[in-house]
Amino acid sequence: MRVFIIAGEPSGDRLGGALMAGLKALHPDITFEGIGGTEMQAQGLTSLFPMDELSVMGIAEILPKYRALKARIRQTAQTVINTAPDVMITIDSPDFSLRVAKLVKAASRIRTVHYVAPTVWVWRPGRARKMAKVIDHVLALFPFEPPLMTVDGMVCDFVGHPVVAEQQATDAQAAAFRAQHEIGDAPVLLVLPGSRRGEVARLGEIFGQAIAPVLAQHPDLRVVVPAAGPVADLVIEAVASWPVAPVVLDPRTTTLEDAGQIKRAAFRAADVALAASGTVSLELAAAQTPMVIAYKMNWMSFHLIKAMALVDTVTLVNLVSDTRVVPDYLGPECLPDDIGAGLLRVMADPGAQRAAMDVTMERLGAGDDAPGLRAALAVLARLPPKGQADA
Incomplete structure (x- = not known):
C-alpha cells in the first residue's frame, strides 16, 4: 500500500x-x-x-x-x-x-x-x-x-483529539516543581499570553494588570509563565512591569524533552490559569487546571468575526462539554479588572470547571x-x- x-x-x-x-x-x-x-x-x-x-x-x-x-x-x-x-x-x-x-x-x-x-x-x-x-x-x-x-x-x-494521548505530570512531579521554585503551599497562577509575537504584544500588559486584583486577595500568590521559545524574549520584557515577579519558564535554557516535562509539571502544580484563546484550553483541561480565557484583537476584526460567528464562545472546553463554565473575555471585553474578577471567581469555586474538563476529555476520546x-x-x-x- x-x-x-x-x-x-x-x-x-x-x-x-x-x-x-x-x-x-x-x-x-x-x-x-x-x-x-x-x-x-x-x-x-x-x-x-x-x-x-x-x-x-x-x-x-x-x-x-x-x-x-x-x-x-x-x-x-x-x-x-x-x-x-x-x-x-x-x-x-x-x-x-x-x-x-x-x-x-x-x-x-x-x-x-x-x-x-x-x-x-x-x-x-x-x-x-x-x-x-x-x-x-x-x-x-x-x-x-x-x-x-x-x-x-x-x-x-x-x-x-491528540490532547488525550499526551503525557501528563504526576502529583509528585507537581510537588517537585513547587519545591524547586520555593512555592510551598502558596496559590499558583499560570499565565499563558500566547505563542505569537502579536499575541504577547497585545496581551502582556493586560494580563499583568489582571493579576493585581488577584494579588490583592491572595498576597502570597505566585505567578508562573511558561514562555514559547520564539517569543521568550518578548515575554521576559513584558513581565518586567507586572505587579509581581513571575517565574518565567524559558524553553531555550534546556532540552526540548526537559522543557516539556517542566511545562507539564507547572500545569499540574497551578491552581488556576489565565490563557490566550486557543487549543491551550484543552491542554489545561487535560491537566485539570481551572482557567480563564482572554484574547485581544483589532476592533474591526472582532466585530466582523462576531457578526459571522455561529457560537457564543470560542473556548473549546465550553464547546465540547456543552457548558459555559470557562469565562472568556474577548475583544472589547478583554479588560484587566474583569479578567481579574473572573480569576477570583474560578479560584473560589473550581468544581464546575473540573467536572466539565472530565466530560471534555471523555468526549475527545480519553480511554x-x-x-x-x-x-x-x-x-x-x-x-x-x-x-x-x-x-
Missing part, C-alpha cells in the same frame, strides 16, 4: 507522525511519500521539500512567498498524480492542502483524505460543501463535527485507542476495494 501524506506545520507533523505509526502497525508493508517534519520523517518519510517552506501565516508573511508557494502546490500535485498512491492524506494547512487536492482531483481519481475538519461550527459553514468537491473523507478532532461535514458525498469520522491509531483505522476502513477507484 502506498500513501502520499502532507503536513505543513508542526502541529500537523505531530498528527501525521502518529497517523503513520498507526498505519504501519495495521499495514506493515505500507510505504510513504510526501511532505512533513521531524515526527513524520521519524516514521520513514523522506520529505519532498522542507516542511517549513509551508509554515507561513498571515497576509504579510504569505505575499512575498506567494509565487514560491504556488510552485510548490503545482509540484506537489504533479508528484501525487505521477506516483498514483492508494490514498493522499492532507493534514490541516487548508490553504495549501486543498489547493493540492483540487489539482489532484482534476487530473485523477486518487482518493483524498483531509485530517482536521475546518471550523465550520464557528463560522463559514459553506466551507464543508466547497471542500466536498475535492475531499472524499475527513478525519475530525471533535465529536460534534461529523454531522456538519457530511455533505455532497463526503464522509467524516471522529478519531479523537479509547490513541487518536493516531483511530485515524489509521478510519483511513483503511474507508478505502475502496483494491482496484476500485473512487467515483
Whole structure:
C-alpha cells in the first residue's frame, strides 16, 4: 500500500507522525511519500521539500512567498498524480492542502483524505460543501463535527483529539516543581499570553494588570509563565512591569524533552490559569487546571468575526462539554479588572470547571485507542476495494 501524506506545520507533523505509526502497525508493508517534519520523517518519510517552506501565516508573511508557494502546490500535485498512491492524506494547512487536492482531483481519481475538519461550527459553514468537491473523507478532532461535514458525498469520522494521548505530570512531579521554585503551599497562577509575537504584544500588559486584583486577595500568590521559545524574549520584557515577579519558564535554557516535562509539571502544580484563546484550553483541561480565557484583537476584526460567528464562545472546553463554565473575555471585553474578577471567581469555586474538563476529555476520546491509531483505522476502513477507484 502506498500513501502520499502532507503536513505543513508542526502541529500537523505531530498528527501525521502518529497517523503513520498507526498505519504501519495495521499495514506493515505500507510505504510513504510526501511532505512533513521531524515526527513524520521519524516514521520513514523522506520529505519532498522542507516542511517549513509551508509554515507561513498571515497576509504579510504569505505575499512575498506567494509565487514560491504556488510552485510548490503545482509540484506537489504533479508528484501525487505521477506516483498514483492508494490514498493522499492532507493534514490541516487548508490553504495549501486543498489547493493540492483540487489539482489532484482534476487530473485523477486518487482518493483524498483531509485530517482536521475546518471550523465550520464557528463560522463559514459553506466551507464543508466547497471542500466536498475535492475531499472524499475527513478525519475530525471533535465529536460534534461529523454531522456538519457530511455533505455532497463526503464522509467524516471522529478519531479523537491528540490532547488525550499526551503525557501528563504526576502529583509528585507537581510537588517537585513547587519545591524547586520555593512555592510551598502558596496559590499558583499560570499565565499563558500566547505563542505569537502579536499575541504577547497585545496581551502582556493586560494580563499583568489582571493579576493585581488577584494579588490583592491572595498576597502570597505566585505567578508562573511558561514562555514559547520564539517569543521568550518578548515575554521576559513584558513581565518586567507586572505587579509581581513571575517565574518565567524559558524553553531555550534546556532540552526540548526537559522543557516539556517542566511545562507539564507547572500545569499540574497551578491552581488556576489565565490563557490566550486557543487549543491551550484543552491542554489545561487535560491537566485539570481551572482557567480563564482572554484574547485581544483589532476592533474591526472582532466585530466582523462576531457578526459571522455561529457560537457564543470560542473556548473549546465550553464547546465540547456543552457548558459555559470557562469565562472568556474577548475583544472589547478583554479588560484587566474583569479578567481579574473572573480569576477570583474560578479560584473560589473550581468544581464546575473540573467536572466539565472530565466530560471534555471523555468526549475527545480519553480511554479509547490513541487518536493516531483511530485515524489509521478510519483511513483503511474507508478505502475502496483494491482496484476500485473512487467515483
